[in-house]
Amino acid sequence: MIKTALNGGYLRPYRFKRVIDNYLSSKINRSEYEKRLLEEISNVYKKMSEIGIEVVTDTLIPWDDIINISFNLFDGLDKGELIRFYENNFYYRTPIIKNKLKLNAENYIELESKIRDIASGYGFKEFKAVIPGPLTFTELSKNEFYNSKYDIIIDYINLLQDLLRLLKSNGVEFIEFHEPSLTSKESNSKLINFTIAKINEVFSTEKGVIISTYFYENNKGVKLLPHLKVEQVNIDLTEVKNINPILKDFKGRRKIGLGVVNSRDAKMEKISKLLRICKRVINLSLNEIYLMPSTFLDFLPEKVADRKLKLMVRAKYLCQGESR
Amino acid sequence: MNGLPVFPTTVIGSYPRPKWLREMIRLYRNGRIDESKLRESFDDAVIVTFNDQKDAGVDIPSDGEMRRDEMVEFFAEKLGFKFYGPVRVWGTAYYRKPSVVTKVEYKGPMTIEEFKFAKEKSYSPLIKFTITGAYTIMDWSYNEYYKTRRDLAFDLAKVINLELRKLKDEGLLVIQVDEPALATHPSEMEWGVEVINEEIKGVNIKVILHACYGNQELILKYAKRMNVDQLAIDSANRNYNNINLIKKYNIDQEIGFGVVDVHRRDIEDPKRVADAIMKLSDVIEPNKIWINPDCGLKLLPREIAKAKLISMVQGANIARSEIRDKAKEPPTIKPLINR
Numbered sequence: 021m022i023k024t025a026l027n028g029g030y031l032r033p034y035r036f037k038r039v040i041d042n043y044l045s046s047k048i049n050r051s052e053y054e055k056r057l058l059e060e061i062s063n064v065y066k067k068m069s070e071i072g073i074e075v076v077t078d079t080l081i082p083w084d085d086i087i088n089i090s091f092n093l094f095d096g097l098d099k100g101e102l103i104r105f106y107e108n109n110f111y112y113r114t115p116i117i118k119n120k121l122k123l124n125a126e127n128y129i130e131l132e133s134k135i136r137d138i139a140s141g142y143g144f145k146e147f148k149a150v151i152p153g154p155l156t157f158t159e160l161s162k163n164e165f166y167n168s169k170y171d172i173i174i175d176y177i178n179l180l181q182d183l184l185r186l187l188k189s190n191g192v193e194f195i196e197f198h199e200p201s202l203t204s205k206e207s208n209s210k211l212i213n214f215t216i217a218k219i220n221e222v223f224s225t226e227k228g229v230i231i232s233t234y235f236y237e238n239n240k241g242v243k244l245l246p247h248l249k250v251e252q253v254n255i256d257l258t259e260v261k262n263i264n265p266i267l268k269d270f271k272g273r274r275k276i277g278l279g280v281v282n283s284r285d286a287k288m289e290k291i292s293k294l295l296r297i298c299k300r301v302i303n304l305s306l307n308e309i310y311l312m313p314s315t316f317l318d319f320l321p322e323k324v325a326d327r328k329l330k331l332m333v334r335a336k337y338l339c340q341g342e343s344r
Numbered sequence: 345m346n347g348l349p350v351f352p353t354t355v356i357g358s359y360p361r362p363k364w365l366r367e368m369i370r371l372y373r374n375g376r377i378d379e380s381k382l383r384e385s386f387d388d389a390v391i392v393t394f395n396d397q398k399d400a401g402v403d404i405p406s407d408g409e410m411r412r413d414e415m416v417e418f419f420a421e422k423l424g425f426k427f428y429g430p431v432r433v434w435g436t437a438y439y440r441k442p443s444v445v446t447k448v449e450y451k452g453p454m455t456i457e458e459f460k461f462a463k464e465k466s467y468s469p470l471i472k473f474t475i476t477g478a479y480t481i482m483d484w485s486y487n488e489y490y491k492t493r494r495d496l497a498f499d500l501a502k503v504i505n506l507e508l509r510k511l512k513d514e515g516l517l518v519i520q521v522d523e524p525a526l527a528t529h530p531s532e533m534e535w536g537v538e539v540i541n542e543e544i545k546g547v548n549i550k551v552i553l554h555a556c557y558g559n560q561e562l563i564l565k566y567a568k569r570m571n572v573d574q575l576a577i578d579s580a581n582r583n584y585n586n587i588n589l590i591k592k593y594n595i596d597q598e599i600g601f602g603v604v605d606v607h608r609r610d611i612e613d614p615k616r617v618a619d620a621i622m623k624l625s626d627v628i629e630p631n632k633i634w635i636n637p638d639c640g641l642k643l644l645p646r647e648i649a650k651a652k653l654i655s656m657v658q659g660a661n662i663a664r665s666e667i668r669d670k671a672k673e674p675p676t677i678k679p680l681i682n683r
Binding site: 031032034037040041044084085101102103104107108109110111112205237285286287318319320321322323324 | 428429430431432433434435436438440441443483484486487488525528529530531557558581582583607
């Protein structure tokens with residue numbers, strides 16, 4: 021079965037800028053801000069439903085960036101310098117780890133539940149909370165407390181396990197960990213291997229865990245992705261020249277997420293290319309295939325992002341020999 | 345022309361647009377005022393920007409890039425790139441990311457009138473003028489035409505070079521080429537420095553390269569291969585931890601030392617600024633240090649931007665009084681490198 025999905029999030033629409041600016045300058049209060057935030061998210065779900073996207077995330081609209089979420093999940097962090105997000109013209113505030121990480125996600129979970137309810141209202145059956153993955157969090161943070169990066173990863177993964185359970189008990193069934201650092205040149209191979217082993221140790225029997233990977237700067241890291249034994253791995257096919265070797269290694273898995281439209285490039289993909297990928301993947305005996313953008317969509321203007329999502333939906337139906 | 349004090353103070357370029365200018369831009373976009381009224385407002389805003397910098401005591405001011413909505417958009421519009429809509433950079437900061445859909449060619453002067461006006465109105469005969477570099481325009485645009493990023497970057501470098509030569513002919517003495525994207529793709533750094541050298545080829549005035557918020561070590565590592573006179577880099581944002589890196593790479597160029605964090609609203613303590621300058625002067629010769637904010641100030645409220653500049657100048661003044669005996673040669677406005 022082929023489904024279409026968001027990967028990480030939609031994009032924070034430009035029209036929402038005024039709401040945030042008004043909130044930050046105290047022109048509107050917290051409750052008005054949250055009301056407007058949920059209205060905006062509702063508009064996005066309405067659009068996703070009309071386009072034909074079947075699996076949504078929390079949209080990431082509440083957060084300045086994917087790393088920013090961690091400030092809303094854990095105690096023990098201070099906000100540090102503004103740094104470029106990998107090689108993109110996109111920035112995040114560095115978390116500075118000042119103390120042992122401690123889960124403090126009550127407000128986050130409450131917000132996720134509300135967003136999940138809105139998604140349900142539009143008929144979305146699969147809803148994903150989006151969280152920075154353990155290696156990505158570790159690599160993009162500044163450590164002033166732990167003895168080593170290994171210690172951060174261990175603590176972080178254990179806390180994610182607690183978070184997963186809390187989210188599930190609040191009706192959020194899927195959690196998508198974003199792990200661009202698994203395939204980043206900056207990441208050390210031992211640390212990559214260690215992270216994969218720890219993820220497998222803690223999450224291989226947990227339902228609803230997705231690891232999303234993209235920005236493939238490091239071939240070694242890409243080759244290791246099939247070693248991840250979680251329910252679903254998202255791989256970015258727009259960043260690999262030859263997709264056959266990587267797809268072959270996922271043969272027989274139950275689920276796979278495929279980044280088939282490039283979230284960082286305005287150029288539209290050819291439908292023929294998407295169809296070739298779909299047909300190739302169908303032969304891999306996977307139960308569920310998710311067609312998705314390569315990563316979150318903040319790198320694109322809204323109208324280009326929407327065109328790419330529509331193209332993805334078209335590819336799905338054509339591939340299944342159906343019309344929408 | 346020289347006469348620069350030790351630790352000359354300057355800006356990186358952009359300055360907050362006055363509220364009334366933003367309103368005039370809005371009215372122009374809604375068709376309620378004509379282009380001449382808008383131009384008058386831009387001119388007024390440049391004068392106001394110079395006044396703020398004069399009040400703060402900045403030695404080498406800029407025109408605040410009042411006419412530029414965004415550093416890549418501005419040039420992309422002049423070069424005929426295509427626009428699809430705003431793209432987010434961080435928080436609530438967006439820019440209209442352009443797309444290259446045809447071969448890039450020089451279509452005529454892009455900044456000459458802007459420079460001539462700034463030169464005429466500046467309180468100082470020395471002004472810093474800014475231009476976005478070819479590599480950054482390439483990296484921050486979508487490429488829907490060129491086969492490779494390299495091809496696009498080198499075509500853009502030719503265009504920027506023509507513009508720089510024209511600026512030089514108009515009497516510009518200090519140009520800052522903004523290349524914040526340069527260090528973002530380490531695998532492209534080898535040809536990235538060649539793009540820089542291509543765009544400034546034959547431009548024998550003081551050339552400053554500005555890079556910020558990226559892999560600064562990479563910039564310093566390649567500095568010896570860049571034919572620029574100065575590197576203007578963010579440092580306050582890094583809590584001045586980059587001083588050791590500057591020492592490590594023992595670069596030949598001057599340093600434009602960032603002492604104002606442009607993403608924070610609290611005002612820097614002049615004493616702390618002075619301490620950082622003194623620390624840097626232990627690492628490189630004092631006459632090779634210029635003082636500036638980390639980056640453009642345009643995202644700050646104007647009163648905060650001005651207060652930060654005042655604090656920066658106060659910090660430089662404290663450092664000047666401390667360095668007096670140590671500074672043997674004054675800084676120079678002349679280029680260090682013959683390009």
